Amino acid sequence: PSIATQLSLLGYEPNDRLVVEHSDRVISNFEKPSLALRNSTGSSMRMAIDAVASNEADACLSGGNTGALMALSRFRLKLLPGxxxxxxxxxxxxxxxxxxxxxxxxxxxxxxxxxxxxxxxxxxxxxxxxxxxxxxxxxxxxxxxxxxxxxxxxxxxxxxxxxxxxxxxxxxxxxxxxxxxxxxxxxxxxxxxxxxxxxxxxxxxxxxxxxxxxxxxxxxxxxxxxxxxxxxxxxxxxxxxxxxxxxxxxxxxxxxxxxxxxxxxxxxxxxxxxxxxxxxxxxxxxxxxxxxxxxxxxx
Incomplete structure (x- = not known):
């Protein structure tokens, strides 16, 4: 069942506060950061970080691959000066x-x-x-x-x-x-x-x-x-x-x-x-x- 379906069963419907985005790819915990960086398009991690980069979201929360999260965050959000x-x-x-x-x-x-x-x-x-x-x-x-x-x-x-x-x-x-x-x-x-x-x-x-x-x-x-x-x-x-x-x-x-x-x-x-x-x-x-x-x- 889709996430939207499960939310509906719990009484929640997609709205301005709750938006469900489909992702086509998963970055596994065993994937090297360099490989994840090259093939991140379409993954939920990349989409979440992109949402922060484009100001669609204020923050990204992920339980995924730490190395990939750091590499993607650094690539898309950039480091602070200094x-x-x-x-x-x-x-x-x-x-x-x-x-x-x-x-x-x-x-x-x-x-x-x-x-x-x-x-x-x-x-x-x-x-x-x-x-x-x-x-x-x-x-x-x-x-x-x-x-x-x-x-x-x-x-x-x-x-x-x-x-x-x-x-x-x-x-x-x-x-x-x-x-x-x-x-x-x-x-x-x-x-x-x-x-x-x-x-x-x-x-x-x-x-x-x-x-x-x-x-x-x-x-x-x-x-x-x-x-x-x-x-x-x-x-x-x-x-x-x-x-x-x-x-x-x-x-x-x-x-x-x-x-x-x-x-x-x-x-x-x-x-x-x-x-x-x-x-x-x-x-x-x-x-x-x-x-x-x-x-x-x-x-």
Whole structure:
């Protein structure tokens, strides 16, 4: 059955707010970005990005191939002036009930110091759309001491330390990610993607284990339900679905990447991120911050 038919069965009909567009092609998760870029015409991903490029849509949300999404977005929407590479950013929950934004989460496997610096500028501009104060920006490292780390993070640290437009607080380690030690954490895409999935997997493990203990019909399950019902509700705040929706920053338009396996509530959360960024005009905010940083570095 067509999407329009399914919507009709649910009581929704195509209108000014809800338009169904037919696509002839699917970009698989195994397709290389270069091939997807050449053969993207007619795919839903290309059509969605084209709609943003032509101002028919304010944002694009996709659960498809990340590499293809980045390549197509960069090709059709172009990068903001002063940005060399886009970066994926998403929020992580903290033990204090706040959020920490982390980037890059996999848009770039490797990055140089200039790119990490740009990620820091973009990340702080985004985070401050949610905060009522300057965002605390840190670099993910193997230690908090200045002597720790490779040349990449040391060079980026030096650049950020000389920039007044970014509230740089130094290095943090991986065990501080979920403890509100920083508002924005910067790293390259390889490290960020591995770190994000480790955090998501650990959170899901705790939730599943506790749920399993509470669902059993034995006396053990009854005791678990009595003792840990409050803890279970707290742990649900760590559910990755609540933070679904990574933004591809650095573009002239808004593109949100959802997990391919996301359920309804997770997709709704990703849509909420898209709406927030549209209302806050995030690309313009990033552009303004970049202009301030470039002016500061020039003088």
């Amino acid at each position: 940005i060399e590479r886009p970066a994926l950013i998403s929020a992580l929950p903290t033990a204090q009930g706040n959020k920490t934004w982390m980037l890059d989460l996999g848009a770039n496997v490797s990055s140089d110091a200039d790119s990490l610096f740009q990620f820091a500028v973009m990340g702080s501009a985004l985070a401050e759309q949610y905060l009522s104060r300057p965002a605390r920006v840190a670099i993910l490292n193997i230690g908090a001491e200045e002597i720790k780390g490779n040349d990449l993070v040391k060079r980026c640290s030096e650049m950020l330390s000389q920039t007044q437009s970014v509230n740089f607080i130094g290095y943090i380690e991986g065990n501080q990610l979920l403890h509100d030690a920083a508002d924005v954490v910067v790293c390259d895409g390889f490290v960020g993607n591995v770190c994000l999935k480790a955090c998501e997997g650990t959170a899901q493990l705790f939730i599943d284990k506790l749920k399993s203990s509470m669902m059993t019909s034995s006396i053990k399950g009854w005791i678990a339900r009595k003792l840990f019902s409050g803890l279970f509700e707290e742990l649900k705040t760590l559910n990755p679905d609540q933070y679904n929706g990574a933004s591809l920053l650095g573009l002239r338009g808004i593109v949100i990447k959802s997990h391919g396996s996301a359920d309804v509530s997770a997709v709704v959360n990703a849509m909420g991120e898209a709406v927030h960024e549209v209302k806050r005009q995030v690309p313009s905010r990033i552009s303004d911050r970049l202009e301030a940083v470039l002016l500061e570095r020039h003088y």
